[in-house]
Every structure is written in structure tokens, then in C-alpha cells.
Amino acid sequence: MTVIDSDNKLVLHSIGTPNGRRATVLLKHLNVPFQYDRIDITKQEQFSKSFRSLNPYSKIPVIEDHDPINNEAVVIFESCAILLFSAEKYDTQKKIHYTIEDGPVYWDQMKWLFFTASDLSPSQGQLSFYRNFAPVQDDFAIQRSLQETEKVYDALELRLNENKGWLVSQTLNIADVAAYAFVKRSSFVELDVEHKWPQVWNYLEKLDKIQGFQEGYHYDALG
Template sequence: MPDLSAFPIAKRWPAKHPDRLQLYSFPTPNGVKVSIALEEIGLPYEAHAVDIGKNESWTPEFLSLNPNGKIPAIVDPNGPGGKPLGLFESGAILLYLAEKTGKLMPADPALRYETIQWVFFQMAAIGPMFGQVGFFHKFAGRDYEDKRPLERYRDESKRLLGVLETRLDGRDWIMGDYSIADVSILGWVRNLVGFYGARDIVEFDSLKRVPAWLERGLARPAVQRGLDIPKRP
């Protein structure tokens, strides 16, 4: 039986199944990337809810695994060489899971790097920009008298949606076949037009391919399951 005692996070969130991959997360756009990927891949795992509303990601136990204090993070008891591996950053975790299992990633080296570039596109652009729209449109930023920040992030988010719209011309999925590129972006687009309530201000319904892509993605059973993992307390 794998020994996770070297990971302080396992003391606060004890493993019932220490032989399985341990997921420490919350159902946010970044968090559900990993739960969706795990559901799609079919790799056995155990999910632990890290309640970010209670600042649990800033506890010493969580920080011991991710010093940046952000979900998600994982501990794989069966990491490289059969040794336990702790890992944070959702994009890095997606790459690790895809390469560990040979799923959700093209085998062709050129297509593999092309897939990785779209994951980085999400990490570097879509996540930060959509998140700022959420802050300035739905949360505390909406009370700011100066609307230029919202306008800036709204316009950039519209541009990024346009990049996706162009990419999806003639494709059902970002890489043609479903991959971690889609997994990384689905939750963010869903949040932008749903939870953030920004559908109208980014003119989402003026697009054709992105809404259809989102609908296809959300119809996948593994995506439906992953969006609700871990359960909110």
C-alpha cells in the first residue's frame, strides 16, 4: 500500500484509498479541468474538496503541496519510477495525466506540441482575461465608477473568443479530436457566459462555432460528472 505520510496535505485530507491518485480541488474553471480529465481518462482517483471560500488553500497543509495557494493539486502515489509525485498548476497536471495514460493527447509529436500550445493559450490568455471580466462584471469590480477596466477585459475576451471561433472552422474540437486542449477551455467558456453572466456583453450569441463546441463539450457524460467534482461542502 502506498505511503503518503511524506505529504502533510494527506494529514488534513486523509486518503481512504491511498493507492489512488489524490485530487485536492474545488469546482472552479481551473479545478474542473482535472476532474473532467480524470473522468474522461478513467484513472482511479480520490477527490478532496478544498473549500476556497474558507481559504483552505492557504492552510499550511495545502501550501506544503502548492506554495502558490491555488487549487487544483494532486498527489499521484504511482508517479514516475513508481514513486509518489505531488504536482500543482492545472495545465501541468493535464499534461502529466495525458502523458501518463496516453489519452487526450495526439501520439504524433507535432500534433502533441500543437495541443500543448492551445493549453498554454488557455493558461496565459483565456483564464486571466475571462477571470477579470468576472471580477469587473459580477463581483466587487462592478461597483467601480471607472468602467475602462471592464471594457478592456471585455474587448480582449471577445477577441479571444474570436480566436477560438476561427480555430473551430471545420473542426468539432480544437485539435480535430477531443483533447486536453478542449478540457482546459470548456469550463472557462461555460463560466464566462453562465456564472459570470457575461454572455451579452461579449456578444457570445453572435458566434456560431464556439457555442456549438461548448454544447458538444457539456453534453459529454465525463464532462457532466467532472463539473461537479469535488462536491461543494
């Protein structure tokens, strides 16, 4: 396990899964140098004592860094909390995030960020588990998680359609990073995004062209 190094560089403990990729996409987009500590969750490394001391829930990604206000060491888990922290600390030009001073658009960002955290990732994650990894084929579980995931993609489609192809305002922000890492992985759960949710497909193609997004996405891959 890597520990935070003396030059204060951010340490990312992660692997190339959708939640892990949220962190690498944002860090690459912002050109933030980081030290990568690969936690192989297929080898149960997330349950080691040292990793558990960083995240008692034993999930990647986790970062170690220093607070931008008082420079105290901090450990942050939860991929969307990592996005909020990294944007606050490193996006000093506010290229990819809104702050509370920006008014209602900040709350829109939070709303869509939380939507990705509490609706998109869990439903797609469950579908992925039941389709790709469960030891037994459980048709009810597959159908239920498919239905929930489709509802999420329906909501994204509606929002993008009504809001000129963006989730928040008409600009890029951290909610897009959070959505991108999962939508880009949609073929793994056999969702036909191109034909069923054309606005989401166009959105994905648009995000693919943003600097650092594909680099961050492909930085690592599980398996």
C-alpha cells in the first residue's frame, strides 16, 4: 500500500472500474499529477487492514491528499466526494465545477451529481453484477435491475433533450464526469444506448472529445 509521499502529491488508491474512473477522468482533465496505488479488488486487496484503515467500507476509489484551506492531510472515499474535493482544490479556474456563490446552478450540479451517485451507479452496478458476475442466473434480479437502470437512462434522456444536451446549465461540470464513467460502460450491461437513448448517446460522444476524458477512462482497466 502506497502512503502519501513527501512532495504532497495526491495518492489515488483505485482500479479501473466505473467508480474508479470517475477519479482518473477528472484528474486527467485537470492535469493533476498523482501517484497510483492499484488495489486489485479481484484479489480482495480492498479487505486488507491497511486499505480498511482508509475506507472502513472497503471500496475503491480513495484518495489521500491535503486540504486546500489548511493543508492538513485528508483521506477521502466515495467517488463523488472525490470529485467535489478535487474540483475544489485543483479546478482553480472553475472550468468544471460550480461553487455555492454561483447560485441555483450549483444546486443543479449537486442534484445531478447525487443522482449519478445514488441512482445511476447503484442500478447499473447491480445490473452488471447480476448479468456478468453472479454465480447463478437470477432472471428476476436481472429484470428488476434492468428496469431500474432503464428508468435512470430515461431520466437522463429527458433531461438532455430538454436542456440542449447538458445536465446542468449548458456547460461541463463534475456531474458529467460522474455520469460519463458509467454511461461509457453501458455496453458491458448490454444497454443499447445508441438506439434507445439517442440523446445520451450524443452526450457520450460529446464527452469523449473533451480533453483528458478518454485518457482518464482508459488509464486503468479491471481485467
